[in-house]
Amino acid sequence: MTRWTLPPEQIPSAWFNIVPHLTTPPQPPLHPGTREPVGPDDLAPLFPMSLIEQEVSTEPWIDVPGEVLDILKLWRPTPLVRATRLEKALGTPARIYFKDESVSPSGSHKTNTAVAQAFYNAREGTGRLTTETGAGQWGTALAFASAQFDLELKVYMVRASYEQKPYRRVAIETWGGAVVPSPVDEPDQPGSLGSAISDAVRDCVGRDDTHYALGSLLNHVLLHQTVIGLEAKEQLAVAGERLPDVVVAPCGGGSNLGGIAFPFVPDPDVRLLAVEPLSCPTLTQGRYDYDFGDTAGLTPLMPMYTLGHDFVPPSIHAGGLRYHGDSPLVSSLVKDGRMEAVAYPQGKVFEAAVQFARAEGKIPAPECSHAIAATIDEALAAKETGEEKVILFNYSGHGFLDLAAYDDYNNGRLTDEMG
Amino acid sequence: MTRWTLPPEQIPSAWFNIVPHLTTPPQPPLHPGTREPVGPDDLAPLFPMSLIEQEVSTEPWIDVPGEVLDILKLWRPTPLVRATRLEKALGTPARIYFKDESVSPSGSHKTNTAVAQAFYNAREGTGRLTTETGAGQWGTALAFASAQFDLELKVYMVRASYEQKPYRRVAIETWGGAVVPSPVDEPDQPGSLGSAISDAVRDCVGRDDTHYALGSLLNHVLLHQTVIGLEAKEQLAVAGERLPDVVVAPCGGGSNLGGIAFPFVPDPDVRLLAVEPLSCPTLTQGRYDYDFGDTAGLTPLMPMYTLGHDFVPPSIHAGGLRYHGDSPLVSSLVKDGRMEAVAYPQGKVFEAAVQFARAEGKIPAPECSHAIAATIDEALAAKETGEEKVILFNYSGHGFLDLAAYDDYNNGRLTDEMG
Numbered sequence: 023m024t025r026w027t028l029p030p031e032q033i034p035s036a037w038f039n040i041v042p043h044l045t046t047p048p049q050p051p052l053h054p055g056t057r058e059p060v061g062p063d064d065l066a067p068l069f070p071m072s073l074i075e076q077e078v079s080t081e082p083w084i085d086v087p088g089e090v091l092d093i094l095k096l097w098r099p100t101p102l103v104r105a106t107r108l109e110k111a112l113g114t115p116a117r118i119y120f121k122d123e124s125v126s127p128s129g130s131h132k133t134n135t136a137v138a139q140a141f142y143n144a145r146e147g148t149g150r151l152t153t154e155t156g157a158g159q160w161g162t163a164l165a166f167a168s169a170q171f172d173l174e175l176k177v178y179m180v181r182a183s184y185e186q187k188p189y190r191r192v193a194i195e196t197w198g199g200a201v202v203p204s205p206v207d208e209p210d211q212p213g214s215l216g217s218a219i220s221d222a223v224r225d226c227v228g229r230d231d232t233h234y235a236l237g238s239l240l241n242h243v244l245l246h247q248t249v250i251g252l253e254a255k256e257q258l259a260v261a262g263e264r265l266p267d268v269v270v271a272p273c274g275g276g277s278n279l280g281g282i283a284f285p286f287v288p289d290p291d292v293r294l295l296a297v298e299p300l301s302c303p304t305l306t307q308g309r310y311d312y313d314f315g316d317t318a319g320l321t322p323l324m325p326m327y328t329l330g331h332d333f334v335p336p337s338i339h340a341g342g343l344r345y346h347g348d349s350p351l352v353s354s355l356v357k358d359g360r361m362e363a364v365a366y367p368q369g370k371v372f373e374a375a376v377q378f379a380r381a382e383g384k385i386p387a388p389e390c391s392h393a394i395a396a397t398i399d400e401a402l403a404a405k406e407t408g409e410e411k412v413i414l415f416n417y418s419g420h421g422f423l424d425l426a427a428y429d430d431y432n433n434g435r436l437t438d439e440m441g
Numbered sequence: 442m443t444r445w446t447l448p449p450e451q452i453p454s455a456w457f458n459i460v461p462h463l464t465t466p467p468q469p470p471l472h473p474g475t476r477e478p479v480g481p482d483d484l485a486p487l488f489p490m491s492l493i494e495q496e497v498s499t500e501p502w503i504d505v506p507g508e509v510l511d512i513l514k515l516w517r518p519t520p521l522v523r524a525t526r527l528e529k530a531l532g533t534p535a536r537i538y539f540k541d542e543s544v545s546p547s548g549s550h551k552t553n554t555a556v557a558q559a560f561y562n563a564r565e566g567t568g569r570l571t572t573e574t575g576a577g578q579w580g581t582a583l584a585f586a587s588a589q590f591d592l593e594l595k596v597y598m599v600r601a602s603y604e605q606k607p608y609r610r611v612a613i614e615t616w617g618g619a620v621v622p623s624p625v626d627e628p629d630q631p632g633s634l635g636s637a638i639s640d641a642v643r644d645c646v647g648r649d650d651t652h653y654a655l656g657s658l659l660n661h662v663l664l665h666q667t668v669i670g671l672e673a674k675e676q677l678a679v680a681g682e683r684l685p686d687v688v689v690a691p692c693g694g695g696s697n698l699g700g701i702a703f704p705f706v707p708d709p710d711v712r713l714l715a716v717e718p719l720s721c722p723t724l725t726q727g728r729y730d731y732d733f734g735d736t737a738g739l740t741p742l743m744p745m746y747t748l749g750h751d752f753v754p755p756s757i758h759a760g761g762l763r764y765h766g767d768s769p770l771v772s773s774l775v776k777d778g779r780m781e782a783v784a785y786p787q788g789k790v791f792e793a794a795v796q797f798a799r800a801e802g803k804i805p806a807p808e809c810s811h812a813i814a815a816t817i818d819e820a821l822a823a824k825e826t827g828e829e830k831v832i833l834f835n836y837s838g839h840g841f842l843d844l845a846a847y848d849d850y851n852n853g854r855l856t857d858e859m860g
Contacts, residue, residue: 024514027446095443096802098521103515109587125544127802128840169799170526177676189844196798196847379615380588383515384545422548422841425611432614 024106026257028099032177033091036083040284041241044356048241048350051311051322053065059189060322063208067227068234070146073139076242076264078126084245086138092252093137093170097121097126098249103417107381109401118397119266121254121282122384122416130419131278132163132237135246139235140167149231150174154204154218156274157183157389158190159419160237164300165197178221181342182212182337183347185395189423205317215275215336215345220318225318238275239315239324239349254414255285268293268400272392273305273363274342274351278418284351287360294361295400296352297392299371302335304328304348305363306355313347338368339427339436340388366395372431374398376420387419390425443525445676447518448640452510455502456612457667457769460660464777467660467769470741471731479741486646486654489565492558494660503664505557512556512589516545517668521676522627522811522836528820535823537816539686540701540835541803548610549657549838550697551582558654559586568650569661573637575624575693576602576808577609578838579656584616592823594618597640599792601631602754604813605744608842622642624736633753634764636695639737644741655707657694658768665792673833676706685833687712687819691811692724692782693761695768697837702769714819715771715781716811718790721754723747723767724775724782732766745772757787758855759807760791760845785814791850793817795842808837 047158062074069077076084085234086094105118123131143151151173155161161177168175176201183205184191191201203415204218205211219236226234236243251269258266269286271279273296296305304327313328315321326347329335333346348356355361368388375391377398378384386394393415404411421428430436459854469478481493488496500572505513524537535712542550570592576579577712580596587594603610603622607709610620623637638655645653655662670688673788677685682811688705690698692715713723716819723746732747734740745766748754752765767775774780796817797803805813812834824828840847849855 023449023858025516027448030442030444063850097444127804164800170802188848192848192851193804193841195851196804196844285470318727346506369442376615380617383512383585383589385546385612385615420841422608422612423844424840424844425608425615429607429611430616432611 024104026102028253028257029379030095032256033098034086034249034252035091037295038244038252038285039079039082039084040287040308041080042082043287044354046354048354049325050055051324054314054319054322057323068223069200070142070147070148070233073141073242076245077240087131087141090138090141095129097254098123101253102261106110106259108378110254111377111381111399112398112405114401115407115408116401116411116413117257118401119414121250121414122417123250123278124417124420127166127436128159128162129422130159130163131247131250131281132160132392133166133236134281135165135243135277136167137170138214140164140171140173143233144171144173148173148233151233151235152176152222153235153237153289154178154215156180156215156236156344158187158423159342161201162190162193164235164237165194165199168198168199176225177201178218180204180213180215180218182340187423187425200407212337214317216317220320223316223320238277241351243277243347244280244284246352247277248284250281250416251283251285254282256338258414263412265289265292267411268295269414270295270297270393270397270400272389272417272418273298273352274345274389276352278416280352282347282416283361287355295396296356296361296363298345298363298365299338299340299392299397300365300367301338302344302347303365306365309405310353310357315347324350326350329354339424340392342389343392366392369437371395372436385421386417387421390418391401443523445521445679447672447676449514450648451675452513452517453505453671454510455504456664457671457704458498458501458503458664459706460499461501462706463773465773467773468744470743471740473733473741475641476742477815481619482841487642488707489567489652491561491565492661495664504615508561508834509557509560518672519544521673521680523680524801527797530800531795531817531820531824533820533824534827535820535830535832536663537820538677538833539546540669540833542669542697543787543836543839546585548841549577549578549582550666550700552585552657552671553580553668553700554662554696555582555586555661556589557665559583559590559592562652563590563592567592567652570652571641572654572656573597573641573657574762575599575634577842578761580618580620581612583608583654583656584618586614587618588616595644596620597637599623599632599634599637604762605845607753608624608840631737631756631772635736635750638735639739642735642739644825646694657696660770662696663699663703663770667703668705668738669835670701670702677833681832684708686830687715688833689714689812689816689819690835691762691808691837692717692767692771693764693814694809695771697835699768699771701835702780705744707772713774714815715780715782716815717773717782717784718759718762718811719784720757721763722784723765729772729776734766743769745769746775754858758843759811761808762811783815785811787854790814791855804840805836806840807843809837
C-alpha cells in the first residue's frame, strides 16, 4: 500500500493552536503609527471579529465550523502518499511520505484557510474582499472560496507573476474574481508580496463593505492550515509509522509549513525543516526584528525574521516564496531552535522537481519543489548512514500552472545563478 | 456525504469487454491496400501481441496485470462525487454524480490506457513509442507512463493545439518525451488527429525498435478505460443508488465514453449519452461506413461513424474531440440504438463549464465540459417533470492547461458561431 485516504468524516473537527506550545510567548504586533501593541479595534477595519479572536487566541483547540467542513469535504482529507518510486530512484533506506495538498480545487493548500476566511467574512456581513497574490495560488484559492459564499473579490497580483503566469489570473476570473497587477502606481516595477499587500490594504480601508484577506503570515491563517499536519499524523499511524524523523516544507510566509509542522511541535524527537529560496533567504539570512508586513508600512509591525520591508527579491519562478518576512509563529520556533531552516537555489530546486515528476508522475509547483529538493538531500544523507529515516514533506501544490518555468528549465534558461 | 473513495485494493482487477454484449458482432477492420480483413500479422509492426489479442478478444473479462495495478494505485480508485452545489444552483430534483478522472498524474482519464500500453510494450521489448495527440491529454498521459517503463517517446501534436496549448507540450517534455507539431510536412496547416496519426504511424513503421500507441478509438484502448465505469458502479452502490438513469460522457474517439458507459450496457434501463462538438458532429451527422483512421490512409479501414478521413474540423478548444471518426464499438452501440448522441456548440459548453466551476469549485477541460452541458440539460429536464433522475457523468479531465480557452470565453472571444 502506498496511498492512504481517510473518509470525509475524519477531517479534523478542530484546528490545532501552536501558541500554548511555544517556549517564548508570542510578542504582540505594534501599531504602525504609535508603535503601541495593536488591539482588536485596530484590526477591525481589516478583518472580521472571529478571525481577530483567533489571531490572539491561546486556546489549544479551535472548532472548525460545520459550514467550513462542508466545503473542505469536497477534497479533504487529502491523500498521504509513500513515494516508493522516488525512494527506489535514490536507492535510499529512508521512507518518504508526502501529504498531497494539490488535490484541492485551486491546486494548493491555500484553499484550507480561504474557505475559513470567506466563511467568517460572509457570516459577519462582509460583501467584498481584497487580497494580494504572488504566484497566484492564494488568489485562486480565495476566488474559489469567495464564489462559494457569494463574496465580491479583488486580487492585487504581483506584476512579475501576473506576466509570467497568466493562467492563474484566468482561473481567478473564471471563479468570478477581478485581478489587477501590483504595484498599481508603478507599472514598471515587478512588485513583491509586500507591495501587493499595500495595494490590497489601501483598497480595503477606504470602504465599509470591504475586508482584507491574507493568505499567509498571520496566526489565524497558519491555524487553519493545521488540518494538514493533523491528518498526516493520523494517516502515518494507519500506515504503521510511529512519527516522522523529519517534517519538511517550503517556506514563504509560512502557511503550508506551519500547517504540516505545528501539530508535530509537541513531539520533541521530530525535526522540523523550513526550506526557502536562496534568493529570498528570510530565515537563514534575515534578522529577527519588528518590521512591517508590507512595503508601504501600512500594516502593523510584526516580530519576525525579515530582510527589510523594502527588500524586492528577484523574479524567481517560486513567486509564492518571494516575501521579505515570515510568520511570527514560524520565526519564533526558528529563533528558539525548535525548527531548522535551509535555502536552495532555483536550478537545484527544478532538478529535484523533474526527478520527482519522472519517478512519482506528479509535476510539482516550484514552491513545493523546494521541499522536494531538501527531502532528496535528507534521503541521500540517510543512504550514507544507512538510517531507515522517515521523512514527511508537504506536497503543497501542483505545477500545472507553472509549466512556463519548466519550459525555461528544460531548455537551459533557468539556472542557479538566477536566484 | 458527497464524495466516495475506495481503497486502492478495490481497483477492478479485470477489464470489462463489451464485445460479448453487442447485439451486432463487430465487423473486422480491413487492410488499407487489399481491403481484406486484417490479421494479427498485419498489426504486428504497430502493436505488441498482447494488445493485438485484446483488440480481437471475445472473452468477457481480461485480467489487469499486477504491474499495471501497481501504477494505477498512484491515483485510483478515483473519487465519485455528488455535485450537490450544482444541483442546488439548478434547482433540480435530479441527483448528479461525476467520476473524477482529473486526479490522475496527467490530469485526465487517458493515463488508464497509457499505463497498460506502456507496460505491454516494455514487456515485449519495445524501446521506443510514437503517438499523436490532440489537446495533449493523451500525449501527457503516455509521457508519464513511458517514464515509468523507461520507454523513449515521440509525440506528434496537432499543430492547432501545439500553438494554443504550449503547457501540455512542456509537460510531455518534463516527463522526458519529445514533441513535434503535425502535420510535419505542412507547416501552414492546423492539422487534425487524423494527420497526426499518419505522422506517428509513418515514424513507427520504418523502425524495428518502435511501436505505435493510440489514445482512443481501438477496442483495447476502450477496454482499458472500463475501470472508470466499473468503479463508478461500485461507488454508486456504496452511495445508496441502484443504477443511474443516464450516463453522460464527451465523445471524440470514444475512450472516456466507452470507459464509463460500457459496464452499464448490460443494464437495459440505463440510458447512455454521447456528447460531441457541433463543429465535429461525427455520431450525429456522420455516415456509418468503413473509413481510414488517419488522413493519409495508412491505417486499416474501420467500420464506424465518420465525417470522412479528409475532414479537418475548425480549431475549437476541445482539441481532444476534433476527430473525423469514432470508436467502432461506440459506433456499433449508436447504430443499434443502445446509445444516444447529441452535439453542443462551444459557447454553450463553456457557459456550462463556468457554472460548474463556480458551483463545484473545479475547472473542467473543454472536452469534459461537453458532458457537463448535457448533464445540466438533463437536470433541467428533470426539473420540468419533477423526476428524481440519477445522472452520472464522466469528469474526464481538468482544465488547468486549457485556461487560455477560458480567457477567450471570459472576454467574449469565444462564441457558438466559432463551432
